[in-house]
Amino acid sequence: MKLSKSKYCDAVQCNKMLWLKENRPDIKFEVSSQSILDNGVEVGLLAKDLFLEHEDVAFHGDLKVMVEDTKKLLRKENVVVTEASFVYEENFCSVDIFVKKGKQVEVYEVKSATELKDVFLDDLSYQVYVLSNLGYSIKKACIVYINKNYVRRGELQLKELFIIEDVTKSVFDRQTQVKENLLKIKQYMSISKEPESVLDNHCVQPYPCPFFEYCTRNLPEKNIFKIRGMRNSTKFKFYQQGIYAYEDLLKQNISPRYRKQMEFELFHLVPSIQKDAIQTFLNTLSYPLYFLDFETFQQAIPKYDGIRPYMQIPFQYSLHYIVGENQKLEHKEFLAEAGVDPRRSLAEALVRDIPENVCVLAYNMSFEKSVIKNLASLFPDLEKPLMNIYEHIKDLMIPFYNQDYYTEEMHGSYSIKYVLPALFPNDPSLNYHHLEMVHNGSEAMSVYANLENLKEEEQKIVRENLLKYCELDTYAMVKIWEKLKEVTKSYQTIQ
Numbered sequence: 001m002k003l004s005k006s007k008y009c010d011a012v013q014c015n016k017m018l019w020l021k022e023n024r025p026d027i028k029f030e031v032s033s034q035s036i037l038d039n040g041v042e043v044g045l046l047a048k049d050l051f052l053e054h055e056d057v058a059f060h061g062d063l064k065v066m067v068e069d070t071k072k073l074l075r076k077e078n079v080v081v082t083e084a085s086f087v088y089e090e091n092f093c094s095v096d097i098f099v100k101k102g103k104q105v106e107v108y109e110v111k112s113a114t115e116l117k118d119v120f121l122d123d124l125s126y127q128v129y130v131l132s133n134l135g136y137s138i139k140k141a142c143i144v145y146i147n148k149n150y151v152r153r154g155e156l157q158l159k160e161l162f163i164i165e166d167v168t169k170s171v172f173d174r175q176t177q178v179k180e181n182l183l184k185i186k187q188y189m190s191i192s193k194e195p196e197s198v199l200d201n202h203c204v205q206p207y208p209c210p211f212f213e214y215c216t217r218n219l220p221e222k223n224i225f226k227i228r229g230m231r232n233s234t235k236f237k238f239y240q241q242g243i244y245a246y247e248d249l250l251k252q253n254i255s256p257r258y259r260k261q262m263e264f265e266l267f268h269l270v271p272s273i274q275k276d277a278i279q280t281f282l283n284t285l286s287y288p289l290y291f292l293d294f295e296t297f298q299q300a301i302p303k304y305d306g307i308r309p310y311m312q313i314p315f316q317y318s319l320h321y322i323v324g325e326n327q328k329l330e331h332k333e334f335l336a337e338a339g340v341d342p343r344r345s346l347a348e349a350l351v352r353d354i355p356e357n358v359c360v361l362a363y364n365m366s367f368e369k370s371v372i373k374n375l376a377s378l379f380p381d382l383e384k385p386l387m388n389i390y391e392h393i394k395d396l397m398i399p400f401y402n403q404d405y406y407t408e409e410m411h412g413s414y415s416i417k418y419v420l421p422a423l424f425p426n427d428p429s430l431n432y433h434h435l436e437m438v439h440n441g442s443e444a445m446s447v448y449a450n451l452e453n454l455k456e457e458e459q460k461i462v463r464e465n466l467l468k469y470c471e472l473d474t475y476a477m478v479k480i481w482e483k484l485k486e487v488t489k490s491y492q493t494i495q
Contacts, residue, residue, distance in 0.1 A: 228412030
């Protein structure tokens with residue numbers, strides 16, 4: 001079979017991953033989100049400008065043509081070629097940036113990550129193997145990745161944005177290993193019958209395997225990989241000892257938190273509701289009560305001043321509020337215009353919509369607090385009202401994080417996406433699946449990031465769906481708060 005650098009890296013992580021991709025197209029698996037793919041393309045294109053004069057090899061389905069186009073460009077004595085394509089014994093690779101200086105060559109692999117990972121060395125080592133066997137003299141091999149500490153101030157400074165790390169020695173040290181890996185891959189891929197699955201840390205490192213559910217399909221439904229919060233290394237350690245069914249795990253020295261999940265799911269226990277603890281939490285809240293949720297997006301390449309790569313940029317919020325007992329539930333919202341820095345307008349709207357000294361509820365408040373703190377540091381004139389909001393935020397997640405309210409359907413999770421359907425299993429108004437286009441934060445991030453590229457009518461539809469999604473987030477919080485009050489009624493009556 002023909003190998004590429006991505007297929008090689010798949011096989012280095014797990015041979016069966018590549019075998020399944022090549023031989024079982026019937027098995028559906030998740031691919032990277034569109035926002036991740038878009039970031040990769042954007043970073044790759046920009047990194048080329050580190051070399052002011054370069055020539056591109058156009059990408060298309062005919063790899064032979066790409067290889068021939070590369071050969072033509074490399075007839076020049078000195079040239080920088082991007083997406084330079086080569087093949088050696090059915091091992092194909094496209095080099096992100098190929099620099100030819102006379103008889104010597106420099107190769108650069110561009111990544112949209114903010115740190116150097118071992119898998120990147122596997123990727124580049126494979127490329128150097130192909131090039132070396134084609135007779136190229138590799139002077140330098142480098143990984144180009146994003147500097148996470150870069151903050152944009154004015155014009156984009158590419159030499160500060162990108163880190164170029166020379167990994168030549170590491171890459172050449174791996175050449176024997178590459179040769180051995182290629183032989184093993186060839187032998188493994190020649191197997192016609194599907195090989196057995198071997199479960200270990202390679203199932204989750206360096207990336208979660210898209211076939212993990214498939215490879216664990218024959219395990220008991222209630223198995224160790226369903227336990228929330230347990231370290232992967234611990235899970236694989238138990239698994240390799242043949243201990244993976246809940247029944248067997250309960251005989252081990254297991255954390256009470258994990259034991260609780262297993263017992264509830266095995267024995268279908270009734271909900272556990274610690275009314276006194278819940279009431280103690282509710283007593284920390286006061287009217288008027290505001291329910292806040294932000295939506296944010298990230299830019300691999302910062303477009304606005306004061307932004308770091310992959311910094312959370314708030315573009316939207318929903319705000320339900322109720323001023324007193326038995327009062328009407330009200331709602332306010334904000335959604336930034338497309339293609340502009342949304343932070344100032346959002347911060348101004350936020351301090352206008354939330355009065356001073358009121359109780360603000362968020363679900364997993366660390367996220368909302370970090371957004372507000374960043375805005376306060378960015379806009380000194382709004383720092384006081386923003387930090388007033390920050391100081392009055394309470395976390396609706398606490399009763400569920402502490403398992404003061406726990407049901408079988410929460411499956412060990414305190415995420416609102418598990419808590420909400422557990423508390424309201426038959427309420428269609430609280431079902432995110434009934435929404436159109438935007439069903440989770442990742443989708444909200446992706447559609448907003450692309451909003452400026454849409455026509456006006458398309459933008460209108462996307463905006464409507466973004467507003468509906470974010471509104472549901474805070475409405476869900478209201479319903480959860482009401483449920484907590486409901487289950488403590490008998491407690492309150494006794495008091």
